[in-house]
Amino acid sequence: xxxxxxxxxxxxxxxxxxxxxxxxxxxxxxxxxxxxxxxxxxxxxxxxxxxxxxxxxxxxxxxxxxxxxxxxxxxxxxxxxxxxxxxxxxxxxxxxxxxxxxxxxxxxxxxxxxxxxxxxxxxxxxxxxxxxxxxxxxxxxxxxxxxxxxxxxxxxxxxxxxxxxxxxxxxxxxxxxxxxxxxxxxxxxxxxxxxxxxxxxxxxxxxxxxxxxxxxxxxxxxxxxxxxxxxxxxxxxxxxxxxxxxxxxxxxxxxxxxxxxxxxxxxxxxxxxxxxxxxxxxxxxxxxxxxxxxxxxxx
Amino acid sequence: xxxxxxxxxxxxxxxxxxxxxxxxxxxxxxxxxxxxxxxxxxxxxxxxxxxxxxxxxxxxxxxxxxxxxxxxxxxxxxxxxxxxxxxxxxxxxxxxxxxxxxxxxxxxxxxxxxxxxxxxxxxxxxxxxxxxxxxxxxxxxxxxxxxxxxxxxxxxxxxxxxxxxxxxxxxxxxxxxxxxxxxxxxxxxxxxxxxxxxxxxxxxxxxxxxxxxxxxxxxxxxxxxxxxxxxxxxxxxxxxxxxxxxxxxxxxxxxxxxxxxxxxxxxxxxxxxxxxxxxxxxxxxxxxxxxxxxxxx
Numbered sequence: 001x002x003x004x005x006x007x008x009x010x011x012x013x014x015x016x017x018x019x020x021x022x023x024x025x026x027x028x029x030x031x032x033x034x035x036x037x038x039x040x041x042x043x044x045x046x047x048x049x050x051x052x053x054x055x056x057x058x059x060x061x062x063x064x065x066x067x068x069x070x071x072x073x074x075x076x077x078x079x080x081x082x083x084x085x086x087x088x089x090x091x092x093x094x095x096x097x098x099x100x101x102x103x104x105x106x107x108x109x110x111x112x113x114x115x116x117x118x119x120x121x122x123x124x125x126x127x128x129x130x131x132x133x134x135x136x137x138x139x140x141x142x143x144x145x146x147x148x149x150x151x152x153x154x155x156x157x158x159x160x161x162x163x164x165x166x167x168x169x170x171x172x173x174x175x176x177x178x179x180x181x182x183x184x185x186x187x188x189x190x191x192x193x194x195x196x197x198x199x200x201x202x203x204x205x206x207x208x209x210x211x212x213x214x215x216x217x218x219x220x221x222x223x224x225x226x227x228x229x230x231x232x233x234x235x236x237x238x239x240x241x242x243x244x245x246x247x248x249x250x251x252x253x254x255x256x257x258x259x260x261x262x263x264x265x266x267x268x269x270x271x272x273x274x275x276x277x278x279x280x281x282x283x284x285x286x287x288x289x290x291x292x293x294x295x296x297x298x299x
Numbered sequence: 300x301x302x303x304x305x306x307x308x309x310x311x312x313x314x315x316x317x318x319x320x321x322x323x324x325x326x327x328x329x330x331x332x333x334x335x336x337x338x339x340x341x342x343x344x345x346x347x348x349x350x351x352x353x354x355x356x357x358x359x360x361x362x363x364x365x366x367x368x369x370x371x372x373x374x375x376x377x378x379x380x381x382x383x384x385x386x387x388x389x390x391x392x393x394x395x396x397x398x399x400x401x402x403x404x405x406x407x408x409x410x411x412x413x414x415x416x417x418x419x420x421x422x423x424x425x426x427x428x429x430x431x432x433x434x435x436x437x438x439x440x441x442x443x444x445x446x447x448x449x450x451x452x453x454x455x456x457x458x459x460x461x462x463x464x465x466x467x468x469x470x471x472x473x474x475x476x477x478x479x480x481x482x483x484x485x486x487x488x489x490x491x492x493x494x495x496x497x498x499x500x501x502x503x504x505x506x507x508x509x510x511x512x513x514x515x516x517x518x519x520x521x522x523x524x525x526x527x528x529x530x531x532x533x534x535x536x537x538x539x540x541x542x543x544x545x546x547x548x549x550x551x552x553x554x555x556x557x558x559x560x561x562x563x564x565x566x567x568x569x570x571x572x573x574x575x576x577x578x579x580x581x582x583x584x585x586x587x588x589x590x591x592x593x594x595x596x
Contacts, residue, residue: 127364190405197359198420198471199392208419212410 009292018288022223025281032094033101040091041079044248048086053264056081056089081266083256089267093274095248100278102160103233104226107167111229112222114168115175116214120206122176123183134180137173145170146235153241160247163236167229174228175221182217186210216293223286227279234275250275307374308478308510309335309358314371316353316534318363326590327353328534330371335479335510340502342513342521342542344557345531351514354531355481358512359396360388376478394424397472401484403464407456414452417471424475439470443500462493466500473504480505481512486520498524518561522546530554533586552578 013019032039057079080090122133152166186192187210195205230250237251250271257267316328328350335341345351356362358373360383372381376395380388400406408416417436421427427435433452440448443466456464465485472480482501486494502524505511513525521528521542529539530553538551549555556574 190400190402191408193361194398194400194406194468194471195408195419196361197392197396197398198423199389199394200419200423201389204419208411208415209408213408215410 012292013289016288016292018284019292020288022281022283022285022288025277026285029097029101029278029281032097036094036098040088040094042088042091044087044092044095046087046091048082050086051078051082052084052086053260054078054082054086055264056266056270080270081264083253083264083267084260089253089270092248092253093250093270096250096253096271096274097278099160099247099249100230100233100275103163103167104229104282107164107171107229108222108225110164110168111171111225112175112218115172115177116179116211116218118172119176119179120183120210120214123180123185124187124202124206124210126184126187130180133176137176140173146232149232149236150239150241153236158241163233163241166236167232170232171225171228174225175218178217178221179214182214183210186213216289219293220286220290223282223289227282227286230275230279230282305336305338307334308337308376309333309512310374311354311358312372312374314354314357314373315369316357316362317367317369318365319367320365324367326534326586326593327366328357329586329589331531331534331536332539333512333529333536335512336527337478337510338505338508339526340505340511340513340524342515342525342528343531344515344518344521344528346516349531350534351516351531352483353534355398355483355512355514358479359392359398359481360385393420393477394475395477396479396481397475397477399465399468399472399480399482399485402488403461403468404456404488406468407464409456411455412452413454413456413459413467417452417467417474420471420474435474439474440467442473442504443467443470444496445470460493461489462497465489465493465497469497469500469504473509476507477509479510479512481514483514484516485513487515487517494520518558530557533582535586535589553582 057077078088078090080088080093082088083092118133122130149166149170152169153162156162156165183206192205192209195209200209233249234251234254237249238255240252240255253271254268254275257264257269257271260267311331311333314328314331314333315326317324317326331350331354333341333343333354343351343354353362353366356366357368358375358380360380362368368381372379374380375391378391380391407413414433414436417439418427418432421432421435425435436452437448440451445451445463445466451459451463451467456467459467465488469485485501486497489497498520501511501513513520515521525542527540528542528545530537530545530551532553538545538549538554545554546558549558553574556572556578559572560574
């Protein structure tokens with residue numbers, strides 16, 4: 001019976017459409033991020049002022065593009081159009097995916113580490129430790145998160161590291177609260193009492209007894225947090241506080257595209273679409289994993 | 300104490316304990332006396348809520364933060380442990396005192412292999428590594444009569460039956476030969492046939508010289524397995540003595556009622572007499588009187 005159960009976990013995961021679709025989207029994102037340089041047809045920062053505001057080919061292309069092609073058949077084609085500076089939108093989207101994936105992964109993992117550590121301590125020790133950590137979390141969560149992130153980034157300056165730091169500082173509480181509750185539940189179980197009765201030090205009990213039992217929850221939380229991080233990063237770059245102008249971001253594209261919404265709506269719509277699909281994919285994956293891995297929901 | 304009597308591994312004297320929470324104190328233990336000798340099994344008998352588990356928590360240092368020992372003392376293997384700090388407790392756990400918990404389903408970590416869980420305590424307290432560790436794990440599992448110990452070591456708890464799991468739990472508790480082992484209803488969650496085997500196992504292991512405190516509400520277990528017993532109700536020890544004495548001539552009416560209420564296999568068809576409400580009422584009254592006296596004092 002036991003063997004069957006462990007096999008069916010993998011099978012169940014593969015049968016869940018949420019996990020499949022979400023997983024596929026995440027895999028696609030990851031591939032785009034890893035191989036952005038090869039996949040993107042053009043340099044995302046390459047300006048071609050002669051070919052600005054070209055409509056995506058699927059949009060029907062524009063007269064300018066057709067004219068260009070007539071003059072110079074070797075001119076690069078912009079499958080998803082070009083922006084006000086004649087930069088290739090497709091290439092920018094692909095490179096934007098790289099930024100999104102880096103920010104999402106690193107900040108979700110770091111927020112996870114910080115929040116999990118404090119959550120484990122609060123849940124296991126309880127009493128004063130718990131009171132202290134829980135109060136900090138309460139106070140922390142009473143700040144509007146986006147505002148906090150904007151203030152933080154304007155204080156510590158822009159750049160990839162600052163954005164990641166801001167997201168970690170804002171979002172560790174999410175992990176802390178959930179892990180604390182779970183650690184509390186696990187601590188009440190007999191196997192933790194047994195471990196304490198054997199004289200195992202608290203560090204060992206937390207890391208090798210309780211943490212593995214919290215792991216399924218963490219996988220889910222990290223996935224969901226990645227979606228949130230993508231949105232936060234986009235918000236920061238929308239207000240011009242994200243990664244320095246050298247790198248391409250979806251939020252930055254939305255911010256710039258907003259100015260030309262009447263002439264070239266695709267400049268804003270395409271990065272928005274990319275973001276919506278990615279966040280939906282991550283949420284679907286996280287939700288699917290939670291449903292399949294969490295024994296309480298599964299029952 | 301004379302020279303021929305076995306050494307005492309646990310002595311609890313006049314233990315009073317309160318839970319203080321939100322400015323209110325409720326009395327849990329009202330003067331508990333208890334003694335466990337090496338190589339003997341002492342039963343602590345009583346119904347749920349009688350203070351049994353609070354006694355086990357007190358003698359293992361697992362009391363919640365809200366519990367306060369107001370009076371009395373606990374001597375564990377010659378050391379006064381009554382007001383020990385957590386760090387001091389850690390130095391005796393596993394080596395001087397250990398515990399077998401009631402439910403083998405939850406007493407083992409579900410996501411770790413048996414080898415890791417049994418190995419932990421051997422690594423920590425006996426410094427065993429590598430082949431010696433493996434050897435000792437196998438020996439311990441054989442000692443608790445686990446069939447095919449090599450396979451069991453590689454398995455996870457959910458792959459084992461309840462009886463097997465409880466054997467593993469017992470092996471872990473006995474791994475460092477502690478002087479006192481507390482068994483908290485070790486057979487309640489098991490099948491009757493498995494119960495018998497596990498009890499026999501505990502009996503055998505205790506003969507090697509460990510003192511066992513058997514916490515139970517099952518008088519059948521007490522009669523078959525234990526040497527001495529204490530009956531606890533409402534945080535007081537009502538009666539104590541050797542099992543033979545108490546069963547032959549119970550002095551306290553509550554003990555008599557408990558024995559009458561236990562089903563017996565040798566008298567099928569007899570009607571069971573539950574403990575009378577009047578008696579319970581009387582005991583409750585005694586406790587209230589006692590608490591009132593304490594408050595006055």
